[in-house]
Amino acid sequence: MTALNFETSLAWTLVHEGGYVNHPKDPGGATNRGVIQRTYNAYRHRMGLEPQSVKRITEAEVRAIYREQYWKAVAGDALPAGVDYAVFDYGVNSGPRRAVKDLQRVVGARPDGWVGNETLAAMTQTDPQEIVQKLCKRRFRFVQGLKHWKHFGRGWTRRIMGERMGAQSDDIGVIDRGVMLARNDAVDTTAVPIPAPKAEAPGKALEEDAGVIQVVQEAAKDPKWFGIFGTFGSTIATIATSSGPVSYAVAAVLVVGGVYLVYRLERDRIAA
Numbered sequence: 615m616t617a618l619n620f621e622t623s624l625a626w627t628l629v630h631e632g633g634y635v636n637h638p639k640d641p642g643g644a645t646n647r648g649v650i651q652r653t654y655n656a657y658r659h660r661m662g663l664e665p666q667s668v669k670r671i672t673e674a675e676v677r678a679i680y681r682e683q684y685w686k687a688v689a690g691d692a693l694p695a696g697v698d699y700a701v702f703d704y705g706v707n708s709g710p711r712r713a714v715k716d717l718q719r720v721v722g723a724r725p726d727g728w729v730g731n732e733t734l735a736a737m738t739q740t741d742p743q744e745i746v747q748k749l750c751k752r753r754f755r756f757v758q759g760l761k762h763w764k765h766f767g768r769g770w771t772r773r774i775m776g777e778r779m780g781a782q783s784d785d786i787g788v789i790d791r792g793v794m795l796a797r798n799d800a801v802d803t804t805a806v807p808i809p810a811p812k813a814e815a816p817g818k819a820l821e822e823d824a825g826v827i828q829v830v831q832e833a834a835k836d837p838k839w840f841g842i843f844g845t846f847g848s849t850i851a852t853i854a855t856s857s858g859p860v861s862y863a864v865a866a867v868l869v870v871g872g873v874y875l876v877y878r879l880e881r882d883r884i885a886a
Contacts, residue, residue, distance in 0.1 A: 689729035696796025
């Protein structure tokens with residue numbers, strides 16, 4: 615909501631992003647200060663500059679990339695204090711569209727990934743502290759279903775929830791600091807010292823790394839798939855109740871094929 619909130623949010627987010635790392639399990643690849651190499655390449659190309667290793671990124675470039683590609687992408691200046699930080703940090707780690715869509719689900723707006731008048735109006739019906747907590751809990755459930763959870767789960771947990779689950783005034787998670795901001799725009803950031811950035815931060819929590827079960831579960835909540843699932847289920851039930859082992863085999867193949875089809879279509883939509 616204010617320039618101060620961007621500076622505060624950026625400082626807190628960079629603590630979790632850490633320095634240069636090129637973890638083989640990180641889907642983002644080589645990353646420095648949370649900026650992946652391909653994002654840095656695109657930024658320098660747009661600026662008319664030669665590409666270089668993300669190891670050499672400057673603080674000015676970091677700040678410019680975060681403001682243009684993440685803060686503005688989630689409409690940070692238009693969001694309530696606390697909500698702005700929670701959505702921004704989510705967007706940095708998992709992509710702005712994913713973060714905005716989950717915000718929209720929390721406030722009851724259509725999840726199209728863009729913050730417009732409908733979303734802003736919906737937010738006025740819910741206390742910002744409640745929005746922050748619901749958003750962080752939804753985000754936490756999302757990362758738990760990613761295939762890289764076993765490698766980065768501890769770091770993601772600390773980033774979103776802090777040292778203890780839930781919102782506390784003396785913890786460092788996004789849920790904790792987001793609620794602090796929501797209570798008062800002029801937060802005393804020295805009340806809970808910001809720890810030094812870690813050399814190696816948890817990896818990117820990207821939507822395209824969601825497992826089959828998670829993708830299909832989310833698709834099942836989409837109205838466009840609801841009717842299809844119903845018709846498909848009735849067809850399978852008819853086949854399965856026919857006599858003979860062949861019927862069961864055909865039904866099993868249809869189930870597996872149907873789940874895979876939904877998974878591929880939703881994954882393609884996510885990546886678009």
